[in-house]
Amino acid sequence: MAQLEQQVARRLTRFYILALTVLAVLALSGLLFIRQTLNDHDDDSRVVNVAGRQRMLSQRLTKLALLQTTEIPTPDTASFTALLNTWSQIQRQLRDGTLRMEKDYLVRKSRRIDQMLAQIEPVFQSMYQNLVRINTASTTPEEKKAALQAVLQAEPLFLEQMNAIVFQFDQESFERVRALERIEWVLTIATLLTLLIEGLLIFRPVVKHTKDVIRKLTESDEALRQTNAQLNMANYDLENANRQLVITQRELLWATEEKYRLQMAEEKIRSAGLLEGQEEERRRFARELHDGIGQMLTGLKLHAEKLKAVPFAEPKHRERFEELCNLIYDVIQTTRQTSHNLMPSVLNDFGLGAALQFLAEQTTRSSGIPVTYEGETEGKRLTPAQEIGLYRIAQEALNNAMKHAEARQIIIRWQHDGNSPTLTVEDDGKGFVQKAAPEKDGLPQPTHGLENMRTRARLLNGELTIASKRKKGTKVTVCLTDTRNA
Incomplete structure (x- = not known):
């Protein structure tokens, strides 16, 4: 019997470890997929932002070219040459597939985006060469006017095609997020199937084994009752029977007290383990909030603060931007407060x-x-x-x-x-x-x-x-x- 119980225990242990390993692999796979997608989405967001900025730079360069050609004074102190170099450099980096800014951002391009960038390249080169001609001091006024006319003609087509490129970037980024959702569904279904198999192969045998043990105990108890009945019917010495009864009562009392102490100790250990698990989960959540979401929110705040120096076309845009900055700050404060409530570092x-x-x-x-x-x-x-x-x-x-x-x-x-x-x-x-x-x-x-x-x-x-x-x-x-x- 002991050997059979050991075999059953070893088999159930192997199944249980295998099920836990599968669940751990599925959980870690989901986390890795989410982390990779978040990093890719950060690159995609930066690319969409920079691509949209190309439209603003083209419009600003056109305005400065018009003012410079007509010799109309302007309070805009931006360097025409610096803006033109930035515009050209970003366009080249979008075409080459890597944005080199505070760090390298990967421009993930489909065949469709490559075709659109190739299609816009002649328009960009036309605008760029004419803008360079306007910015050259040796260019005559008539040549500047002709170059300005070419820029004005090419600018609407550039803006239209650049809008299409930005929308295509955004659409492909959204499709990649949808692909992650599908993968998450697959992992979730696999996890549920693993739990179902674990219930069928582990918990059902445990329940069956427990029923067998209870049945054997019941049979043993019934046999004990029959033996006691036979002993009561026998003509034993009353004094010895009483003495034996007292001894039996003492043993039963000791067993009951020992069982109660064991139950109390088991309950205390279970409660301690539960509370320790809760505290460990709070520590983990606090670290995730502080090191994960907190760091990303801080990065978002820094990016937003960098945009404060960018002029806005309308005052309401500035007001909305300030509201966005305040909202980001409130989210950061709330995240820090939640992390502290979960596990205060000062403790x-x-x-x-x-x-x-x-x-x-x-x-x-x-x-x-x-x-x-x-x-x-x-x-x-x-x-x-x-x-x-x-x-x-x-x-x-x-x-x-x-x-x-x-x-x-x-x-x-x-x-x-x-x-x-x-x-x-x-x-x-x-x-x-x-x-x-x-x-x-x-x-x-x-x-x-x-x-x-x-x-x-x-x-x-x-x-x-x-x-x-x-x-x-x-x-x-x-x-x-x-x-x-x-």
């Missing part, structure tokens, strides 16, 4: 006292409710698990006070004296009457917020007490009884 760097003080100041700024911190900000550090557990309890208590208590003032106290540090969150809100937890099937069911705080305190070898009265406020206290074994 790891400076300890629980500094983190609680920062939490109080941040809550005061965001909610308008005065939150006061009383306690030391430097001193002996606790273990990382104790600090994050106490910090989460303070967060939950503070959140409850702001959401439900309608408090006018909240106080956070932190005392770290010897081996019994104490955390207190007190408010002057409306308070509440503590009720028994709701029951289901005769068992108490905890409420999430208060039970989370109690669970964290229990895992830290601490005690959580809540004192609250109607219109008298609420006081939440956590006292760690032994910080050395937490």
Whole structure:
């Protein structure tokens, strides 16, 4: 029997590891596809922006050529030669397939775009040569006028064809994003199929094996009942039977107590693992927000700030651009705030006292409710698990006070004296009457917020007490009884 159980366990373990490996590969493949597409989309966006800028430069060069030929004074201080060189250089880089700016951007061109760039090349060369002729000091006024006439004739065709090229770039970029969506669907379906196979090949055998074990236990229990009945019917010595019964009762009591201790230890380990998994997921999300989306938003902000020096054709365009910059800044601030709420860096760097003080100041700024911190900000550090557990309890208590208590003032106290540090969150809100937890099937069911705080305190070898009265406020206290074994 033991050998059979080991064979079943090994087989199920292999299937489980294989299923997890497939899921991990599918997840990593999806992330790599998304990362590659984001990088390609960034290049595509830059290319579309630069291609659209070519139209603006051609119009500006035409205007400057017209003003220079007619000798009309203009407040535009831009260098005609610099603009002409920039316009020519970008057009050549679009044709060659690489934009060389703050970094190299790949111009991914289809056969259609290559044909369109080849088609626009004669028009571009005509405009460029005539603009060079206008900018040459030795050119006579009549030659400049003739060159200007050629530029004016070629400019509408250049703008029309350049518009078509920009739209084609944008369309092809959109098609590549759609292709990624299709790949993501394929990966999602593959993941669901893997989960289905895992359920059929792993969980069903486990359930079947469990049923067999329960059946054998039931049969064994029935055999035990029959044996007891036979023993009761026998004419044994009453004193020996009583003595045996007492021994059996003691063993049963010890087994029950041991089972209860094992259940409590298992529940504590499960809760600790769940909370640790939650904290690890929060750390991962915080890193993703800060290092991924935060960096991209910062880059977007820098690109937007570079465009502030570009003149706008209409004031409303400037106003919309300023609104866009403000929106980008608000998104960056919101992202930073979310990342900090998930995993505050000040907790790891400076300890629980500094983190609680920062939490109080941040809550005061965001909610308008005065939150006061009383306690030391430097001193002996606790273990990382104790600090994050106490910090989460303070967060939950503070959140409850702001959401439900309608408090006018909240106080956070932190005392770290010897081996019994104490955390207190007190408010002057409306308070509440503590009720028994709701029951289901005769068992108490905890409420999430208060039970989370109690669970964290229990895992830290601490005690959580809540004192609250109607219109008298609420006081939440956590006292760690032994910080050395937490």
